[in-house]
Amino acid sequence: MSDMTRTLGMFALVAVLILGTGFLQSWNSALLILNMGLVSAIMALGVNLQWGFAGLFNVGVMGFVALGGLATVIISMPPVREAWAAGGTGVMAALAVGAVTLAAAVWVTRKMPKGRARALAMLAVLIVGFVIYRALFDPSVDAIEKVDPALTGYLGGLGLPVVLAWPVGGLLAAGAAWVIGKTALGLRSDYLAIATLGISEIIIAILKNEDWLSRGVKNVIGLPRPVPYEIDLQNDPGFVARAEGLGIDPTTASTLYVKLGYGIMFTVVLVIILVLAQLALKSPWGRMMRAIRDNEVAARAMGKDVTARHLQIFVLGSAVCGVAGAMMTTLDGQLTPSSYQPLRYTFLIWVMVIVGGSGNNFGAVLGGFLIWFLWVQVEPIGQLVMNIATAGLADGSALKVHLLESVAHMRLLTMGVILLLVLRFSPRGLLPER
Amino acid sequence: MSDPFLIGDTMTGGYGKGPDILHDCTIAVERGEIAVIVGPNGAGKSTAMKAVFGMLDVRSGAVRLGGEDITALSPQARVAKGMGFVPQTNNIFTSMSVEENLEMGAFIRTDDYADTMAQVYELFPILKEKRHQAAGELSGGQRQQVAVGRALMTQPQVLMLDEPTAGVSPIVMDELFDRIIEVARTGISILMVEQNARQALEIADKGYVLVQGRNAHTGTGKELLADPEVRRSFLGG
């Protein structure tokens, strides 16, 4: 029962914080925090699946989140017909050649006896495949990127409803996770960490450089939205009338309406994933996962296929991160590959899980909201503190200017301190695993 | 009756908060003698020795070295008091050369230990030959010699060996026992735990047969070898 009270109390605290933001700052800020908090909570749930349930150390969260973002572009943007005509088939053929090459290389390794001949054969397959791939790929990509580079210069997407991108983002992330898991799981935890860190950097590098796919650093803007546009609402007399009836000016009302729309959709997704995660945790499958986590040797001795189970949960957790990534890009309305930073999209999620309480789904959700709130609010709070602290210094003094300008970096410091404090004094998090 | 040089007197205790493994167990060794602890598997042989060395909580009873009560001292402090300990496994620095292993054995000494090293090389000539080789590359018997040599570098008054012949061939075992007798002749007391009970008792001045953490039989090596009950139960007839 006290567990329950604690959980309720903690969530009440979060509610107070967000409502407080609404009353003290603005309801727009409050809803922004709420929406990103929902997304963060889903990411934290994904990491919690991997770390809390199975003890897998994934520091490539950013990569899976970014794949979700890519899915949004691929699903929702209208296709660029000229680009497809210019080089679409070429790129597809090149990718097919690449896939066939890899498959052939794997086939060679499996079928031929070990030795120099096999190594040479594999090398030959890879080199020939690579040359053909590049011969097909390079001219097609050049052609695609020449198509109206200021506006498109990429293949575009499928022009489907954007909400479809959320599950697809999950699938994309799951696919990547499967490949990584196949190679890196079963290695020791540190190695998995480095491997995931590497793959996430590679995914970001691909998004930044493969302009034909994601427009690279030129960003994809104006992604379709699942909710109405503010301007349309403001031009809708019915909406304006209702807003005025509530005593809110139409502009504010329209922004609130849009954010609330996102908030409701995100809440639905969060609840679905949370319910599924809870069911999984309580199921025999979840118990087995935790048994493996707590004593891998014993679990193996009992005939459990530990690596296969790990692969399962690694893929699932990454898929959840992919879904959240797609939702986040939908909320932003644009894909900006250069905005993906590991501190923000990997390590901050980890802070959420650890602070919330790893192994406890509600803890992960709580951590998502709470840490996101702090991430946003530390800056204004820091500004306030710093203003008071430097009040004694002469205006315009170099130190004062420097201190005030540096406030922006307080959030990293604060996150580190919070993580260390929780690890030290409440190592199982705010809502410990039962 | 005067106290033996090293005695674990009526020790009772176990690891951490776990159950007691030793019950009123007494182990002692006189200056320059060899004492051997034998007994069936799980009898608490190694535990008894670790208790003497301070590696587990002794809840009642005492450990005295040369008349001084050392029950409360840490293993490291006991090394400084003149006790040397050779663990059963992981008893050498595998990545370091033989000579460096000996140097590390002498780590707490601030005086010149060149003489001691020369004595160790005299005792184990093969080590001198391989002094610049990594200890991990040596054979099982040679590794045990490195381990014993390392413990001797502090010039201990008493040397404790936990199953020094585990996993080595019978020929190497005989050689190791010869070396151990030589060490004892230099005036160092030896306390060791052994699986190979018969061979160990043959070289022992004193033998302790432990059963379930209690002293079952105590006597000189010869007495125990002659005792029909010990023979029947522990020495295979």
Place this chain on the structure above:
Amino acid sequence: MEFLNAFVALSNFVLVPAIAYGSQLALGALGVTLIYGILRFSNFAHGDTMAFGAMCTILVTWLLQGWGVSLGPLPTALLALPFGILGAAALVLVTDRAVYRFYRAQKVKPVILVIVSMGVMFIYNGLTRFIIGPDDQRFADGERFIISARDFKSMTGLDEGLAIKTSQGITVITAVITVALLFWFLNRTRTGKSMRAYSDNEDLALLSGINPERVVMYTWLIVAALATIAGTLYGLDKSFKPFTYFQLLLPIFAAAIVGGLGSPLGAIAGGFVIAFSEVTITYAWKKVVTYLMPEALEPDGLLQLLGTDYKFAVSFVILVIVLLFRPTGLFKGKSV
């Protein structure tokens, strides 16, 4: 002549940069590998330790430059380096006392220490940005080149120039001196040997009377020195930007793992393996090949296997290959 030109081009664009970069990675990887060997965890804060040390060096460099102190043709930063090391040493020792020691006493699992180092990483990163800001900082002074491309051409009469930057020369010389000192320390001194003993067999080291806290303290001091030197050299050679140091974490870890975690020699080998692979795979070979091939066979493309932005992919692929085929690394590291 054509062959010579090809070789000079190769040296200029591949060999010299890769040797300098490899030296920087090797120094970084040595720090990671020492922490792994002694404290037994993968330190995610290492990149940011490098950034912090480099930042301290830069601040002192600016101070010295302000006083008009200089080393003539050499960068003033060399003079400031010892102070930078002191700054980093103070930081890591305080961190160890305030953070890591507690977990050491608890004997927690290594993965917990990795998570703790994530928190430390946030703090160091925040500190560095707080003090010096997130932007690029210039602090190199003195001569820019040991030999510039134009001088080289006029000296040799070749079409290709070979430029060696002062920072590259200093990197290699400093790295050689540092590594020589480190190995002398580890292999010849009592304290160094006790560190190796502790890394090899903790229990036996305790039995031998080696004081673990002392070993840990020396390790942090050495790591602070290595990190600061690596960070400063990298900053002199490329530029100082806090975020790039965080990104160096991946190639540094790749180097340490490829070489064999816990093995100092492996860290150096790993650093060069990673650096050479990164540079060769992301270099456009057209120029070199043009000199070597008859005109008819001259390539039209750039002959670049991967864009420079994919250098992470290179470290990563090498890492995976080594992990799959030789999990303990090139030099046997700890496989725990």
